[in-house]
Amino acid sequence: MLVSNPTKVWWPDDGITKLDMARFYDGLWTKLRPWLRDRPLTAERCPDGMLGSCFYQKDFALDGPPAGTPRLRLRAASTGKDVHYLVGGSRATLAAMVNLGCIAIHVMSTRASNMRDADWLAFDLDPSSGEFADAARAGLALRPLLDDARLTSFPKTSGSRGLHVFVPLRAGQSLDEARRVAVAIGEELARREPKLVTVAHRKSARGGRVFADAFRNGYGQTIVPPYSVRRRPHAVVSTPLAWDEVSPRLDPSRFTIRTLDRRLAKADPWAAFWRTRQSLRNVAM
DSSP states (O other): OOOSSTTOEEETTTTEEHHHHHHHHHHTHHHHHHHHTTOEEEEEEOTTGGGSOOEEEOOOOTTSSSTTOOEEEEEOTTTOOEEEEEEOOOHHHHHHHHHTTEEEEEEOSSBTTBTTBOSEEEEEEEETTOOHHHHHHHHHHHHHHHHHTTOOOEEEEOSSSOEEEEEEOOTTOBHHHHHHHHHHHHHHHHHHOTTTEEOOSSGGGSTTOEEEEOGGGSTTOOBOOTTOBOSSTTOBBOOBOOGGGOOTTOOGGGOBTTTHHHHHTSOOTTTTGGGOOOOOTTOOO
16 A cells, blocks of 8 residues: 555544554455445545645546546536546545545445445434534434334434435336435424424525435436545544434544544444345435
């Protein structure tokens, strides 16, 4: 694993270097691979680490780094221009992204080989208050809705202040249908919990409530997968949870690249994710 400027400190308060990041991701390759394989990627590049500026990069020119990595060319509806996405699946690609200054990795729910079918529904519960406790309450209100629809769901910390809830799907579930169902469930959640949850896009209209963002399920939209590091103090990691761990008292900042090994020594609450294939055909929303 070749890393340029390996001793460059990305988290000064913790002494975490670029090489530490590269080793963390490389050590988790077997867990990350199912989330990256054949999937278009967006890099959140922070070349100077936690205290520097960051930018999102979708377009990697065919002659740009990393050499030899598969690309997927998609036409951007907003600009009418082609975008050359990196396609995940190679350990070398992941290492090269870190070498480019990538901290968080963002993935689509679709695969490069089939951009019209979704592998999961994703609910991004983003608390306007900035308090994870509110996101946890929203997640606990969302779960019965999914249970009523006979959809098994898996929660995780976003690695920031929110909660993500994923619903694995069987092959052949269209992206359009996934988006429709996710939007309908989000709207029903807001109807049942109007003081806690909103689907208002404008931040000024949210009134301190949790934004149930179902549009992570749209074409070309991305979300961080499990085990992605985030540009947060102490290098917090988006971490899979069991539903009985989701609580307003949970502190998601305890899951970091320095502490996750203790977590990984325990049973994986998402061990059944890729075996839990579900249809949206009979979901009445």
